[in-house]
Amino acid sequence: MQNLHFTPSLTFFTVGCVALIVVGTLCVLATTRSARPKRTGAIEALRFLITLLVVLMLWGPEWKTIITPENEPEIAILWDASRSGETLDAQLPDGKNSVVSRRAFIDSALKLDVWKTLENNGKTAVFSQPFSEPSPNTETTATTLQGTDINDPIEKLLEQHDNLRAIVLLSDGDWNTGSPPIGAAQKMLLKNVPLFTIPVGSKERLPDIEILDITAPTYGIIGEPIQIPFSLRSSLKRDINTTIKLRDTSNGKEFTKKVHIPAGKEYFDNVLWRIDREGTSKLELSFPVAEGELVVENNRQEFIIQGKKENLKVLVIESIPRWEYRFIRNALSRDPGVDLDCLLFHPKLGKGDGPDYIQDFPDKLEDLQKYDVVFIGDVGIANGQLTLKQTELLKGLVENQASGIVFIPGSKGNQKTLLNTPLGELIPVILDESKPEGISESTASPLALTSQGRGSLLTMLGDNELENERVWKNLPGFYWSAAIEKAKGGADVLATHANRRNRYGRIPLLVTKSAGNGKVLYLGHDSAWRWRRGVEDLYHYRFWGQVARWMSYQRNMAAGEQIRLYYSPDRPRPADVVTLKANAFDSNGAPLTDGSIYVDVTSPNGEKSRIELTRSAEAWGSYSGRTRISLPGEWKLSAGIVNDADATVETTIIAQGDVLEKTGQPARPEVLEEMARVTGGEVIMAKDIKDIANRINALPIKKPQEESIPLWAQIASMITLIVLLALFWTLRKLNGTF
Missing domain, CATH: 2.60.40.1930 (Macroglobulin (MG2) domain)
Structure with missing residues (x-):
C-alpha cells in the first residue's frame, strides 16, 4: 500500500494556510484588475501553484510504502556445528548435571518439544540450520583453516528471510573467523529481529596441557646444534613434571628433556637438536598425557626443518696479533664450514702474510659482498688501518647484504676513532670516551649471563641448559674490558660484567643488535681465548663457530x-x-x-x-x-x-598454521550476552530452555515494514520549483511587454 503523508508542525501549517489565502487573494485581484485577464489569470495561477508547492514542501511530504509480508512469520534456530563441539564440558539440565560434549548438548536441545510450541498452530514457521560445519576435506590445509564464523550465517539469514520474528542461537560464542558477530547483531537491531542466545559449554578451560607455539629456524647446518624454542600452556590445577620428546619421524631419532610445568600458567623452554642429514626433515614435539588431562590431540605438533651444508666466508680485521686474534684465527681456520680471510695491520712489521691472509682491504663491492661475517678487532681510522670510505662499505655490507659484523675492542683503544664514522652507528653500546684504553683489573672477572643470554643459542656452550649454566660459571675470567656505559636502545644484552656496575646497572659486555638486514655483535673484553684453559678448544671453538653461523643465518636462507x-x-x-x-x-x-x-x-x-x-x-x-x-x-x-x-x-x-578450531577451549558466553543485549533479545540458560516459547510469543507483533521517500529532500523537487519560478518570471515579463 502506498500513500502521500504530511508531517507539518502547527506553526508551519498555520503559516502555510495563511500564505495560500493571501497569495490566492492577490492573484484574484491582479486578474480582475488586468486589461488582459486571461493571460494574467494564467500567470497568477502559476504563481499560486508555485506558492502551493513551497508550502507543501514545508509540510514535509513523504511517499510511504507499507510492505506486508506475503509469507508467515519465521523463527530461525542456528546451532554451532564446529569442531569445538567435541569439548566435553556441557551440563545437561536433567537434575543430575550430567556432563556431555557441547555437540551432544545441542542435539538434546534440538529434540525438545518446545520448538513445536513456537509454530503456533501453523501460524509461524520454525526451521533450524547449522553453521561452521567441518569440511569433509581431511587435508592439513583445509583442517587448519576451519573455524567458527558467527557473523556470516546471521547476515545471510537476514538477507534471505524478510519476515523473521526471532533468531535462536545455540553456540559456545568462541568465534575465530569472519567479522565480529556484534556487527550482525546491529543489523538485526535495524531490522527489529531479536536474538535469543543459549550458551553452550563452560567458561573454565578443561584440564589440559597444550603446545602453543614452536618457533624453529627454517634450516640448520648439518652437524651443528640448533635451538628450537617452544611454549606450553597448562590449565591443570597442579604442577606437572613431564618429559618433552623431539623425534625425527623419518628415522626415529629422539631427544628427550625433563621439564616442570607450573599449574595454570604458560611455560617457555627450548630443546637443542643436531641435524645429521641434508634435505627436509619432519620433526615432532610431544609429551605424554598427564593424569586428569582431558584433551589429548594437542600434546603433539609437527614441523619441518631443512638441513644444509655450509661454506661461510669470514673476514677478520686486526691491528696487532694479540692473543684473542690468534685464537679466533686458529679456531675459524680449522672450521671445515668456514672460508677465512685475515687482514692484519701490523704497525711495525707490516701486513700479515701467509695462509688465510689478504694484503689489502677489499674495496670493490664484488669482492666485499662475498663475506658473510666480518670481525673488527682493535682497529680504527688511522694511517695503515681503515679509511672512512671503508667504514661506509662495511656498514653497507651489513645493512644491505645481511652480513654480520663482530666488534672486539682492545687495550690500544683504536675503536674509539670509529665512533664518528658510519661504523659508529652500528656499535650497540655507548662507550665512555674518556677511557679509550678500557679498564684493567688485577683479578679475573667472569661474565654473568642475563636471562636473555641463558636462552640464546649464541651462549649455548653445553648440551643442555643446566650444563650450560655450569659451564659459564666455571669459565676463566678476563683482566681487561672496554669502558662501556650502557647498551643502546633496541640492543639485546646477553652477558654482563659479574663484578662491576655503574649508575645504569650491570655493565653489558656481550651485546647483539639488528642493523638493517644484518646483525651486530659486541664483545667488550679480549679474553675469550682464556676459555681454552684445561679444555683446549672445547668452548672457544664452539662459541665463535656459533657466532659465525648465527650472524649469517638470514643471509644464507x-x-x-x-x-x-x-x-x-x-x-x-x-x-x-x-x-x-x-x-x-x-x-x-x-x-x-x-x-x-x-x-x-x-x-x-x-x-x-x-x-x-x-x-x-x-x-x-x-x-x-x-x-x-x-x-x-x-x-x-x-x-x-x-x-x-x-x-x-x-x-x-x-x-606453520595453528588449527583455528580447537577442542578444550573455554566458552565465551559474554559474546552471546552482548549480541542478545544489542538486539533486544535475551540470554536463555540451559535450565530455562523450555520457557523460550513463552518469551518469544510474548514479543510484540511485528509491524509491517514501512519505507518512506522524503519528497522535500529530492533533487527533482528542487529542479521543478526552479523551472516553475523561471517560467513565471519569463511569462510575467512577456505579459508586461504586450
Whole structure:
C-alpha cells in the first residue's frame, strides 16, 4: 500500500494556510484588475501553484510504502556445528548435571518439544540450520583453516528471510573467523529481529596441557646444534613434571628433556637438536598425557626443518696479533664450514702474510659482498688501518647484504676513532670516551649471563641448559674490558660484567643488535681465548663457530650464484605479510645496477603469482617486496633476474598454521550476552530452555515494514520549483511587454 503523508508542525501549517489565502487573494485581484485577464489569470495561477508547492514542501511530504509480508512469520534456530563441539564440558539440565560434549548438548536441545510450541498452530514457521560445519576435506590445509564464523550465517539469514520474528542461537560464542558477530547483531537491531542466545559449554578451560607455539629456524647446518624454542600452556590445577620428546619421524631419532610445568600458567623452554642429514626433515614435539588431562590431540605438533651444508666466508680485521686474534684465527681456520680471510695491520712489521691472509682491504663491492661475517678487532681510522670510505662499505655490507659484523675492542683503544664514522652507528653500546684504553683489573672477572643470554643459542656452550649454566660459571675470567656505559636502545644484552656496575646497572659486555638486514655483535673484553684453559678448544671453538653461523643465518636462507634471497618472518603463519629481500649480482659478482628482480610464488594449493621487487639500495643491488601468506603449508619461491634465465634461486617457506578450531577451549558466553543485549533479545540458560516459547510469543507483533521517500529532500523537487519560478518570471515579463 502506498500513500502521500504530511508531517507539518502547527506553526508551519498555520503559516502555510495563511500564505495560500493571501497569495490566492492577490492573484484574484491582479486578474480582475488586468486589461488582459486571461493571460494574467494564467500567470497568477502559476504563481499560486508555485506558492502551493513551497508550502507543501514545508509540510514535509513523504511517499510511504507499507510492505506486508506475503509469507508467515519465521523463527530461525542456528546451532554451532564446529569442531569445538567435541569439548566435553556441557551440563545437561536433567537434575543430575550430567556432563556431555557441547555437540551432544545441542542435539538434546534440538529434540525438545518446545520448538513445536513456537509454530503456533501453523501460524509461524520454525526451521533450524547449522553453521561452521567441518569440511569433509581431511587435508592439513583445509583442517587448519576451519573455524567458527558467527557473523556470516546471521547476515545471510537476514538477507534471505524478510519476515523473521526471532533468531535462536545455540553456540559456545568462541568465534575465530569472519567479522565480529556484534556487527550482525546491529543489523538485526535495524531490522527489529531479536536474538535469543543459549550458551553452550563452560567458561573454565578443561584440564589440559597444550603446545602453543614452536618457533624453529627454517634450516640448520648439518652437524651443528640448533635451538628450537617452544611454549606450553597448562590449565591443570597442579604442577606437572613431564618429559618433552623431539623425534625425527623419518628415522626415529629422539631427544628427550625433563621439564616442570607450573599449574595454570604458560611455560617457555627450548630443546637443542643436531641435524645429521641434508634435505627436509619432519620433526615432532610431544609429551605424554598427564593424569586428569582431558584433551589429548594437542600434546603433539609437527614441523619441518631443512638441513644444509655450509661454506661461510669470514673476514677478520686486526691491528696487532694479540692473543684473542690468534685464537679466533686458529679456531675459524680449522672450521671445515668456514672460508677465512685475515687482514692484519701490523704497525711495525707490516701486513700479515701467509695462509688465510689478504694484503689489502677489499674495496670493490664484488669482492666485499662475498663475506658473510666480518670481525673488527682493535682497529680504527688511522694511517695503515681503515679509511672512512671503508667504514661506509662495511656498514653497507651489513645493512644491505645481511652480513654480520663482530666488534672486539682492545687495550690500544683504536675503536674509539670509529665512533664518528658510519661504523659508529652500528656499535650497540655507548662507550665512555674518556677511557679509550678500557679498564684493567688485577683479578679475573667472569661474565654473568642475563636471562636473555641463558636462552640464546649464541651462549649455548653445553648440551643442555643446566650444563650450560655450569659451564659459564666455571669459565676463566678476563683482566681487561672496554669502558662501556650502557647498551643502546633496541640492543639485546646477553652477558654482563659479574663484578662491576655503574649508575645504569650491570655493565653489558656481550651485546647483539639488528642493523638493517644484518646483525651486530659486541664483545667488550679480549679474553675469550682464556676459555681454552684445561679444555683446549672445547668452548672457544664452539662459541665463535656459533657466532659465525648465527650472524649469517638470514643471509644464507637461499643463496645462488647471482641472487641471494631472504625473508622475514622465517616461519610465517596464515595472514602474515612476509617481507622478501634479495641481493642480485652480475656475471662478474658485482652488485646488479641495471635490472629487475622477480619472485614467482606458488601457494600450497598450486596457485601462482609473480612479484616484482623494488630496488632499495642501488649501489648494493638490493631489492625488496612483500607477499601475504594465506594458507598453511609449503610456499615455493623462485627468484630471478628478468631476461637472464640462468640467474635464479629457489627456496621454500614453511607456513606453520595453528588449527583455528580447537577442542578444550573455554566458552565465551559474554559474546552471546552482548549480541542478545544489542538486539533486544535475551540470554536463555540451559535450565530455562523450555520457557523460550513463552518469551518469544510474548514479543510484540511485528509491524509491517514501512519505507518512506522524503519528497522535500529530492533533487527533482528542487529542479521543478526552479523551472516553475523561471517560467513565471519569463511569462510575467512577456505579459508586461504586450
